[in-house]
Amino acid sequence: DVKVTQSSRYLVKRTGEKVFLECVQDMDHENMFWYRQDPGLGLRLIYFSYDVKMKEKGDIPEGYSVSREKKERFSLILESASTNQTSMYLCASDSSLERNEQFFGPGTRLTVL
C-alpha cells in the first residue's frame, strides 16, 4: 500500500514562530510537492522538488522555504509564521512518467495565532 505521510495532522503555532512540516513517501518517487488548500480556492502549489537538493517555486512561494536532503523526505518551512498562513497543507509525490498519479498525504491543518 503506497503511502505519503505527514508529521502532524493538527498544529497550532504563534505568530513569528518557525514552523517545520515534514513529509515522507515510500514509493521511491522523484517528485514531491507542497500545496496549501483554503476554503473557496483550489489547491495552490507552494514549492516542488524533482530531485534531492533540488527545488522549484510554485505559484505562491512567498513566506515559505523547503528542504529535500533525502529522496523520500520533503520539508516545508515557515521561517516566521503569520496568521495568513493558517491553512491546510498537503504534501504529494509522483514519478516522472507522464500520466502518472499524484499521491497525497493526509494533510496538516496549521493554525497560526
Next chain:
Amino acid sequence: KNQVEQSPQSLIILEGKNCTLQCNYTVSPFSNLRWYKQDTGRGPVSLTIMTFSENTKSNGRYTATLDADTKQSSLHITASQLSDSASYICVANMNTGFQKLVFGTGTRLLVSP
C-alpha cells in the same frame, strides 16, 4: 489564464440516486484530466485520469467523460452511497516538462439517507 471551473459548488442527493458533476477547463498545453475525491479533513485520492484521446473512463460506480474539443469533463456517480459524501475535485494537467496541475475548487456532495 489557466483555470478549472466546477459546478455545482455543492449538491445534496438521496442515497441510491445518480448525479453528475461538471468541469470546464482552460489550460494550455493540456496533457490529461483528473478527478479526485477528498473526504473531509483528508488528502485527495485519485479516481480517474484521462488523456485528450480518451472519451470515458470508469472506476466502479464513478464514470468520467472528457470532451477535449469543448474542454469539458463530467463525473457521473451511479447508485450513490453515504460514503460518496465528499468533495470532488477536477484537475487539469499541463505537463510542461513537469506535471503542473491546475485544480478546481471542487463540488461538495452530500448523500443523504
